[in-house]
Amino acid sequence: MQSSRKAIGETLLKVENVTLSFGAVKAIQDVSFEIRRHEILAIIGPNGAGKTSMLNVINGAYHPQHGIITFKGQPRHDMDKHEAAAMGIARTFQNVALFKGMSTLDNILTGRNLKMKRGLFAQMLYFGPALDEEVEHRRKVEDIIDFLEINAIRKTPVGRLPYGLQKRVELGRALAAEPDLLLLDEPMAGMNVEEKEDMCRFILDVNEEFGTTIALIEHDMGVVMDISDRVVVLDYGRKIAEGTPNEVRRNQTVIDAYLGVSH
Numbered sequence: 042m043q044s045s046r047k048a049i050g051e052t053l054l055k056v057e058n059v060t061l062s063f064g065a066v067k068a069i070q071d072v073s074f075e076i077r078r079h080e081i082l083a084i085i086g087p088n089g090a091g092k093t094s095m096l097n098v099i100n101g102a103y104h105p106q107h108g109i110i111t112f113k114g115q116p117r118h119d120m121d122k123h124e125a126a127a128m129g130i131a132r133t134f135q136n137v138a139l140f141k142g143m144s145t146l147d148n149i150l151t152g153r154n155l156k157m158k159r160g161l162f163a164q165m166l167y168f169g170p171a172l173d174e175e176v177e178h179r180r181k182v183e184d185i186i187d188f189l190e191i192n193a194i195r196k197t198p199v200g201r202l203p204y205g206l207q208k209r210v211e212l213g214r215a216l217a218a219e220p221d222l223l224l225l226d227e228p229m230a231g232m233n234v235e236e237k238e239d240m241c242r243f244i245l246d247v248n249e250e251f252g253t254t255i256a257l258i259e260h261d262m263g264v265v266m267d268i269s270d271r272v273v274v275l276d277y278g279r280k281i282a283e284g285t286p287n288e289v290r291r292n293q294t295v296i297d298a299y300l301g302v303s304h
Contacts, residue, residue, distance in 0.1 A: 048079070049077045049078070049079055049080045049270060050077055050078030050079050050080075051077065051078055052075045052076070052077055052078075053075075053076050053077060053078045053112070053113065053221065053222060053254050054075065054076040054099065054110065054111065054112045054113075054222060054254075055073075055074075055075045055076075055109075055110070055111040056072060056073055056074050056075065056095070056098075056099070056108070056110055057073050057108055057109045057110075057111065058071050058072075058073055058107060058108040058109070059071070059072050059073070059095075059098060059105045059107065059108030059109075059110070060072075060105055060106055060107040060108055061091075061094055061098060061103055061105045061106065061278075062106055067278050068091045068094040068278050069091045069094055069095055069098065069105065069275075069278045070091075070277075070278040070279045071107075071108075071279070072091070072095065072108075072275070072278070072279065072280045073108075073280070074273045074280065074283055076222065076254060076256050077254070077271075078254055079248070079252055079254055080248075080254060080255075080270040080271060081244070081245075081248055081254075081255045081256075081257065081268055081269050081270050082255070082256045082257070082269065082270065082271050082272070082273065083256075083257055083258075083259055083265045083268075083269040083271070083272045083273070083286075084096075084256060084257070084258050084272075084273050084275065085258070085259065085260070085262075085265055085272060085273070085274055085275070085289075085299065086274055086275035086276050086281075086298075086299055087276065087298070087299050089277070090275040090276050090277065090278065091275050091277075091278040092258045092275055093135060093226055093258065094278075095275070096132065096224045096226055096256070096258065098110065099125075099130065099222075099224060099256070100122060100125045100126075100130050100132045100224055101119075101120040101121045101122040101123075101124060101125040101130075102122055104118075104119045112125075112128055112129075112130070112222070113128065113129070113221070115128075126155055126218065127155055128221075129219075129220050129221035129222060130220060130221070130222045130224065131152075131215040131216070131218045131220035131222070131223050131224065132215060132223075132224040132225075132226070133208075133211045133212060133215050133223075133224070133225050133226060133228060134211070134226050135226040135227045135230060135258075137204070137207045137208060137211055138211065139199045139207060139210060139211055139214070140199070141198065141199055141200030142198055142200060143198065143199065144195065144196050144197060144198055144199070145186070145191060145194050145195050145196070145197055145199055145202070145210050145213075146182060146183075146186065146195045146196060148199055148210055148211075148213075148214055149182045149185055149186065149210065149213040149214050149217050150178065150179070150182050150217070151214060151217075152213070152214035152215060152216070152217025152218045153178045153181065153182065153217050153218070155218060181217065181219075182213075182217060185213045185216050185217055186213065188216075188243075188246070189209050189210075189212065189213050189243060191206065191209060191210065191213070194206060194210075204231050204232070205231075205232050205233070205236035205239075205240075208228060208231075208232070208236075208240065209239075209240070209243070212225075212228070212240075212243065212247075216247065216251070216253075220253060221253070221254060222253075222254045222255075222256065223247065223253050223254070223255045223256075224255075224256050224257070225244070225255060225256070225257035225258070225259075226257075226258050227258050227259060227260065228240055228244065228257060228259065229241075229259060229260075229261050229264055230260070237261065237264065241264060241267065241268055244257070244268060245268055257269075265286065266286040266290065269286050270285070271283065271284065271285060271286075272284065272285070272286055272289040274289060274292075274295050274298075274299065276298045276299065281294050281295065281298060282294060282295045
């Protein structure tokens with residue numbers, strides 16, 4: 042499905058020999074792989090395989106004891122979350138992390154924070170360049186609301202929304218940062234079939250229309266096989282396979298560790 046859709050570019054992010062431990066527990070053990078521009082890379086594996094820990098390393102939430110993350114050609118031993126965001130890495134979470142009392146529009150607008158250049162004093166006066174900047178940020182947010190087809194809930198507090206729509210709002214907030222690399226942690230979790238189909242469509246559209254590179258964790262193997270260009274498989278913190286969806290699906294090590302005979 043993916044091969045005819047686009048051309049994959051050069052390496053955007055490289056993970057080299059990363060090891061992450063929490064005391065005696067090794068969450069990630071000497072893992073290496075790369076994420077290429079304009080691709081959708083799926084990271085899969087059983088619970089406890091180290092998938093979310095790997096995303097946390099990539100976006101600077103965790104600092105590995107060994108290994109290097111290279112993003113846009115710049116090697117980073119310790120990159121914090123703010124630095125990662127400033128360089129163009131955005132993230133959604135396994136459990137929705139939104140401001141429940143704020144509207145859909147205002148939640149998405151918070152994703153523009155790093156794009157806001159005017160100082161606090163200029164924003165308080167709210168005229169001239171500060172007003173122009175505010176108008177531009179709101180225009181970007183409205184474009185995202187249109188793209189995600191959530192106009193009907195733009196003024197609704199997100200705490201009142203069903204879970205599937207909250208996940209879509211969280212995607213919108215990540216897109217508001219205009220990332221080069223978008224990390225999605227189980228974007229389909231807790232969704233029904235229709236909601237999953239919608240989210241798949243939006244992920245593919247983000248990748249195709251915005252040119253955003255995407256790395257996602259997902260347990261639904263139907264989704265993984267349908268939308269991914271490549272797949273990395275982790276098990277007990279180690280990488281056990283990497284390749285196209287078809288290559289991974291036929292890999293006996295992956296079948297034994299994760300997929301099972303039913304897949």
